Amino acid sequence: MRALIKNGQVIDPGRINQIADVLIEDGKIHTIDSNLESTLKNPESVTIIDAKGLIVCPGFIDLHVHFREPGFEYKETIATGVDSAVAGGFSTVCCMPNTNPVNDSQSITDFILRQAKVADKARVFPIGAITKGSKGEELAEIGELHQAGCVAISDDGIPVMNSLVMRRAMEYARAFDLPVVDHCEDAHLSAGGAMNEGFVSTELGIPGIPNAAEEVMVARNIFLAELTHSRLHLPHVSTIGSVRLLREAKERGVSVTAEACPHHFTLTDEAVRTFDTNAKMNPPLRTDADVQAVKTALKDGSIDIIATDHAPHAVHEKQRQFDNAPFGIIGLETALPLTLNLVEEGVLTLEQAIAKLTCEPARVFKLPFGTLAVGADADVTLIDPKKTWTLEPNRLRSKSRNTPFAGWTMKGQIVKTLVGGRVVYEGD
Amino acid sequence: MTTALGKDLIGLEGLTRAQIELILDTAEPFKEVSERPIKKVPALRGKTIVNLFFEPSTRTRISFEFAEKRLSADTVNVASSGSSVSKGETLVDTARNLEAMRIDMVVIRHGSSGAAQFLGNRIRSNVVNAGDGQHEHPTQGLLDLLTLRDEFGKIEGLKVAICGDVLHSRVARSNLWGLRTMGAEVGICGPASLLPRGISELGVTMLPRIEDAIQWADALNILRLQLERMHAGFIPSLREYNRVFGVSTERLAQAPKPLRILHPGPMNRGVEIDSDVADGPHSVILPQVTNGVAVRMAVLYLLAGGSPEWATPGSDDR
Numbered sequence: 073m074r075a076l077i078k079n080g081q082v083i084d085p086g087r088i089n090q091i092a093d094v095l096i097e098d099g100k101i102h103t104i105d106s107n108l109e110s111t112l113k114n115p116e117s118v119t120i121i122d123a124k125g126l127i128v129c130p131g132f133i134d135l136h137v138h139f140r141e142p143g144f145e146y147k148e149t150i151a152t153g154v155d156s157a158v159a160g161g162f163s164t165v166c167c168m169p170n171t172n173p174v175n176d177s178q179s180i181t182d183f184i185l186r187q188a189k190v191a192d193k194a195r196v197f198p199i200g201a202i203t204k205g206s207k208g209e210e211l212a213e214i215g216e217l218h219q220a221g222c223v224a225i226s227d228d229g230i231p232v233m234n235s236l237v238m239r240r241a242m243e244y245a246r247a248f249d250l251p252v253v254d255h256c257e258d259a260h261l262s263a264g265g266a267m268n269e270g271f272v273s274t275e276l277g278i279p280g281i282p283n284a285a286e287e288v289m290v291a292r293n294i295f296l297a298e299l300t301h302s303r304l305h306l307p308h309v310s311t312i313g314s315v316r317l318l319r320e321a322k323e324r325g326v327s328v329t330a331e332a333c334p335h336h337f338t339l340t341d342e343a344v345r346t347f348d349t350n351a352k353m354n355p356p357l358r359t360d361a362d363v364q365a366v367k368t369a370l371k372d373g374s375i376d377i378i379a380t381d382h383a384p385h386a387v388h389e390k391q392r393q394f395d396n397a398p399f400g401i402i403g404l405e406t407a408l409p410l411t412l413n414l415v416e417e418g419v420l421t422l423e424q425a426i427a428k429l430t431c432e433p434a435r436v437f438k439l440p441f442g443t444l445a446v447g448a449d450a451d452v453t454l455i456d457p458k459k460t461w462t463l464e465p466n467r468l469r470s471k472s473r474n475t476p477f478a479g480w481t482m483k484g485q486i487v488k489t490l491v492g493g494r495v496v497y498e499g500d
Numbered sequence: 501m502t503t504a505l506g507k508d509l510i511g512l513e514g515l516t517r518a519q520i521e522l523i524l525d526t527a528e529p530f531k532e533v534s535e536r537p538i539k540k541v542p543a544l545r546g547k548t549i550v551n552l553f554f555e556p557s558t559r560t561r562i563s564f565e566f567a568e569k570r571l572s573a574d575t576v577n578v579a580s581s582g583s584s585v586s587k588g589e590t591l592v593d594t595a596r597n598l599e600a601m602r603i604d605m606v607v608i609r610h611g612s613s614g615a616a617q618f619l620g621n622r623i624r625s626n627v628v629n630a631g632d633g634q635h636e637h638p639t640q641g642l643l644d645l646l647t648l649r650d651e652f653g654k655i656e657g658l659k660v661a662i663c664g665d666v667l668h669s670r671v672a673r674s675n676l677w678g679l680r681t682m683g684a685e686v687g688i689c690g691p692a693s694l695l696p697r698g699i700s701e702l703g704v705t706m707l708p709r710i711e712d713a714i715q716w717a718d719a720l721n722i723l724r725l726q727l728e729r730m731h732a733g734f735i736p737s738l739r740e741y742n743r744v745f746g747v748s749t750e751r752l753a754q755a756p757k758p759l760r761i762l763h764p765g766p767m768n769r770g771v772e773i774d775s776d777v778a779d780g781p782h783s784v785i786l787p788q789v790t791n792g793v794a795v796r797m798a799v800l801y802l803l804a805g806g807s808p809e810w811a812t813p814g815s816d817d818r
Binding site for chain 1: 513590591592610612613614615617618632633634635636670673696697698699701702
C-alpha cells in the first residue's frame with residue numbers, strides 16, 4: 073500500500089522544513105522530496121493526499137493522558153480516548169495508571185494494550201504504577217511492568233510522599249532505564265486545597281494550594297534523581313519556582329525532563345472566579361507570573377515538551393460545588409490550537425512548537441516515533457494552521473465534556489492523522 | 501425577577517454603595533415591625549420561600565425564618581439531615597426539584613464556597629446566600645453595617661478591625677467588601693496562620709497584635725475561633741489564643757477611645773472574647789442579632805420586587 077502526501081509544508085523538527093511530498097509505503101516513510109508525483113512508478117496504485125497549504129509533521133505524542141479504563145469507563149474508555157487523541161493529531165499516547173484497579177501489574181497492562189489494539193487508532197503505551205495500588209508504600213513489580221510494555225512509571229495524581237520509597241523506586245527503575253514521573257505535590261501543604269492559593273482564592277474563599285506544594289516536591293525529586301542517577305520526568309510544571317529549580321538542575325546536568333500543559337500556559341486562576349469547575353485541575357491554574365515563567369521555560373527548553381494531562385470526568389461529576397468537583401480537564405482536542413497560540417505570540421517558532429509535541433516527547437520516553445525519518449513508521453499529522461473554528465464541547469470525540477475552553481475561537485485544525493500509514497482521522 | 505438588587509444576593513462584593521444603602525434604609529422601618537405586638541406585615545403574602553440549610557445553623561436560620569414570617573411569606577425549612585441531601589442527592593438535582601415546585605425564593609446555607617451562586621445560576625427563583633463555605637455571608641455583613649451605622653451614625657471613615665480566623669471566615673469577607681464600599685477603613689488582626697494569602701493586597705491595614713487593633717480601631721468585629729482549627733495545627737492551643745489574641749477588659753482599657761465590640765456568634769467565651777467584654781458596655785452583640793431580622797426582611801422584600809417606599813410604616817401594610 074502506498075500513499076503520497078503532496079505539496080505540504082513538511083516539518084520534521086531539526087531535520088526538514090520545506091514544501092515537499094511524502095511518500096509512504098507499507099506503513100513506513102519511504103521518501104521525502106520535491107515533485108515525487110512525477111517520478112512515481114505505477115501512480116494509479118498510489119493514494120494521493122493533497123496537502124497544499126497544510127503542515128505535514130510527525131504524529132503528535134502525548135506522554136500524559138488518563139483513559140479511565142479499567143474502572144471508570146463512564147468517563148472515558150480506551151476506544152473513546154484514542155478517538156479523541158487522533159482527532160487532536162496525536163498518534164501516540166501514554167496513559168497514566170490511576171485506573172481501577174491501578175495499573176500496577178502485568179495483567180492490567182496487558183488489558184490496556186489489548187483494548188488499544190481493539191480500538192486500533194492511536195498507539196497506546198501504558199505507564200505503570202510506582203507503588204502497589206499507588207499507595208506509596210511498596211514498590212510495584214516494576215520489572216514485570218516494563219516487560220509487559222510500560223514505558224515509564226508514575227503514581228500520577230498521587231504524589232509519592234515518602235522520600236525513601238521514591239529513592240528506591242528511582243534506583244530500581246534504573247535497571248530498566250524507565251523514566252520516573254512524579255506528580256509533584258506535597259500532600260500536607262495542599263490538603264483541602266481546590267485552587268491556586270493567592271489573591272483570587274482569598275476573595276472566593278476557596279481553600280488554596282500554594283506554589284510551594286509543588287516546588288518542595290520538585291526540589292526533592294531533583295535531588296533524588298541526582299543521588300540515584302535516574303531519569304526523572306516532571307509532569308505539568310505550573311509554577312515560577314519549579315521552573316527556576318528545573319533550569320538550575322538542567323544546568324547542573326541532572327537527568328530531568330519536564331512538561332507543561334496547554335491550560336497552564338493559557339489560563340490563570342482568574343478563570344476560577346465564576347466557580348467554573350472546568351477551571352479546576354491539579355496542579356491548579358496559577359497566576360500570570362507563573363504563566364509567563366512556563367512560557368519562558370518552553371522557549372528556552374527548560375520545559376522540554378507539551379503534554380495534555382487529558383483527564384476526563386463526567387458531566388454530573390463536574391456539575392457540583394467547586395470544592396466537591398474532581399480535578400482535571402480534557403485536553404487532547406485543544407492542544408494544537410493552544411500550542412499554536414504560542415507561535416502567534418512569538419514564544420515558540422512553529423518548528424519548536426511542533427517539536428514539543430513530537431520528537432521531544434519521543435526523546436523523553438525514548439519512543440521510536442515522532443519523526444519523519446526514512447524507514448520510520450508513517451505516523452503523520454496534517455494541520456491547517458490558518459483554519460479557525462469554535463470549540464463546541466458536544467462535538468468533541470472524548471466521552472467527557474470537561475473543558476474550560478467551550479465557546480473559544482481556536483486557530484489551527486487537524487485535517488488528517490495517520491498511524492502506520494493508515495488514515496485514522498479525517499476532519500470534516 | 502430582576503430588582504434593585506438583581507435576582508440574587510450572593511455576596512457584598514460587587515454591590516454598589518447605593519444598593520447597600522438601599523438595603524440598610526429599607527431595614528429601618530422593618531426594625532419597627534419587630535417591636536409591634538403583632539409582628540407581621542403582608543409584604544410577601546403568597547410568596548413561598550425555602551430555607552435550605554446544608555450546614556447546622558441556629559441563629560441565621562431562625563433569623564431568616566422570623567424575617568420571612570414577619571413578612572407573611574409561606575416558608576419551608578429543609579435541613580441536610582433527614583432530607584434527600586443525606587440520601588446523596590446532588591445540589592443540581594435539589595435545585596431542579598425546587599424549580600419544578602415553583603418556589604419564589606431560596607435561602608441557602610452551604611459548606612462549599614460558590615454553592616449559592618451555583619444554585620442561583622440554575623434556578624429562576626431568587627437566591628439569598630445565608631453563608632457559603634468560606635466565601636460570603638452577605639446578610640451578616642449587612643447586619644454588622646446596620647449596627648455600626650446605628651452606633652456611630654455613619655459608616656464612612658470608621659475604622660473597623662476584623663479580628664481572628666479571617667482565613668476560614670465568610671463573615672470576614674462580607675464585612676471587608678461591605679465596609680470598603682461604604683467608605684470605612686478595614687483592619688485585619690489575627691495570627692498569620694489564620695490569615696489568607698494576599699489579604700494585604702486588598703487595601704486593608706494589617707494589625708499584627710490585638711493590642712494594635714485596639715489602639716487603631718473604632719470597632720472590633722471579633723470572629724469566632726472554630727475549635728477544630730486548633731486540632732488542625734493553625735494555633736498551638738485555645739489557652740494561648742486567649743492569652744495572645746483574646747479581647748479582655750484589661751486590653752480594652754488601653755483603647756484611646758470607647759470601642760464597640762461586634763461578634764457574629766456563636767461566641768467562645770474565654771477564647772476570642774472574655775465574658776465581661778461580651779456582656780459589657782462596649783458590646784453591641786445583641787443589637788446585631790436584632791438587626792439581623794430587619795436586614796433579612798429588607799433583603800427578602802427588595803428581592804421580591806418591593807420598593808423602599810412601600811415598606812414605610814404607616815402605609816396600608818399596617
